Amino acid sequence: MHAHFTAWQITNYGAPEVMVPVTRPIPTPQKNEVLIRIHTSAVTRADGMMRAGTPRFARLFLGLRRPRNDLVGTGFSGEVIAVGPDVTRFTLGEAVFGEAGTQFGANASHICHSQEGVILPKPATLPHDQAATLCDGVLTSWNFLHHVAQLRAGERVLILGASGSLGSAAVQIAHDIGADVTGTCSAKNAGMVAALGAAHVVDYTREDALDQAAQFDVIYDTLGVSSYANAKHALTAQGRYVCPVLSLPLVGAMLRTSCFGARKARFSATGLLPPDKLRQMLDAILSSIDAGLLAPVMSRSYPLSDLIDAHRHMEAGHKRGNVVVVTDDS
Numbered sequence: 001m002h003a004h005f006t007a008w009q010i011t012n013y014g015a016p017e018v019m020v021p022v023t024r025p026i027p028t029p030q031k032n033e034v035l036i037r038i039h040t041s042a043v044t045r046a047d048g049m050m051r052a053g054t055p056r057f058a059r060l061f062l063g064l065r066r067p068r069n070d071l072v073g074t075g076f077s078g079e080v081i082a083v084g085p086d087v088t089r090f091t092l093g094e095a096v097f098g099e100a101g102t103q104f105g106a107n108a109s110h111i112c113h114s115q116e117g118v119i120l121p122k123p124a125t126l127p128h129d130q131a132a133t134l135c136d137g138v139l140t141s142w143n144f145l146h147h148v149a150q151l152r153a154g155e156r157v158l159i160l161g162a163s164g165s166l167g168s169a170a171v172q173i174a175h176d177i178g179a180d181v182t183g184t185c186s187a188k189n190a191g192m193v194a195a196l197g198a199a200h201v202v203d204y205t206r207e208d209a210l211d212q213a214a215q216f217d218v219i220y221d222t223l224g225v226s227s228y229a230n231a232k233h234a235l236t237a238q239g240r241y242v243c244p245v246l247s248l249p250l251v252g253a254m255l256r257t258s259c260f261g262a263r264k265a266r267f268s269a270t271g272l273l274p275p276d277k278l279r280q281m282l283d284a285i286l287s288s289i290d291a292g293l294l295a296p297v298m299s300r301s302y303p304l305s306d307l308i309d310a311h312r313h314m315e316a317g318h319k320r321g322n323v324v325v326v327t328d329d330s
Contacts, residue, residue: 006328007108008072008307012065013053016311019072027112028082034090034113035082040128041106042075043302043310043323044136044165045223046271050104051311055247061102072307073107074099074271077122077131078327081110089115095122099135099278101271107307109327118278123286130296133322134285135271135278137165138173138296140244142281143270144220145173149242153178155217158209158234162198163189165322166222166244168297171196174220176293182216184209189320192297210234218242228253228265235263242266297321303328 004023012018029035051072053059062068077097080090090096098119100106113119122131145151157174161167162183174181175197183198190201202209210219210231217239219231224245231241243250246267253265270278288294299321302310305328314323 005108005110006304007105008304009070010051010067010072011070013051013059013067016048016051016308016315019051019308019311021305021307026110029084029087029112031084031086032115033084034080034087034096034115034119036076036078036096036111036113037081038076038078038106038109038111038327040077040132040301040324040326041073041108041304042133042136043107043307043314043325044074044133045314046136047073047107048311048315057248058246067104069102069104071105071108073105074101075132075135076100076106076111077128078111084115087115090119090121095124095128096120097122097126097128097131097134099271107304107325109304116275118275118282120279120282120286123290126286126289129298129301129324129326132324133165133296133298134282137167137322138169138285138294139278139281140270141166141170141173141220141222142285143268143273144242144244145170145177145218146281148266148268149218149220149240151177151179151218154180156180156215156236157182157218157220158216159183159198160204160209160219160221160225161185161223162193162196162201163320164222165297165319168193168196168321169294170220170222171198172294173288176288179218182209192320196297214239221245224250228257232263238262240264240266244268244270299323301326 009022157179163185181198182200183193184204221243228241257264304325
């Protein structure tokens, strides 16, 4: 075992270039912790927002001038290489995946993680790169469609941003639920979105999917590109607008619709749900993957040493599915 591990630190909020590589002593797992050698970790839009400190009110929780937990990355997949004395759920050499949550630090070669946190055994049939992404787009979209929007078979759902990490998972999940799926994306990604299960694909550069009134039971705005105010006319009488990107207008819409009217605006901080609930959802996701009903869509893979380039690609827009970094010595 190396005496030090590699990670990426954020010293100030800003563009990808604010991240700097650092080496730190490999920690010894506490009583209920496991030490994981990370093989692959995800690079997500949420990671980029944390790095940039946006929206600005999020700094009240992350740290006012710089992140209190200054390492980057949330989703990971790797191998247990040490365990604390009270660990019973995992064994040495076991392949696992999970998310660091607000601890951050997954874009690294090693991480210590509580066995009671969001960490599960990785199925042998699931590659590390796909496993590392499950706690971002797939888990968030599973929560939003099954629990927040409570999407049902036969309902019509519009997925804004259908080719990204959250959107590509949402199309598959909604299709499996039995909904009639419309997805928006650029023309180059239309074939992929249709193949994932969208019955209707809208090229957002040519057409506004929100033009038609009272058309959708659920509008899932995966990127926060619209708003409840702009979307409500396209909702049916009992329609739900759901968005994982929290903003002050969304908070206002949630408060208003909780008191008045049948149409609703809803949000959930999926990553902040209790770990046992997240593990339950991940178990259901693994069952869907095993049944061939769901598979993370992969975009690009970078070496961990190229994390800045990976963030640049993630933020450029128009990516297909998920971006990951692979630990250089894996």
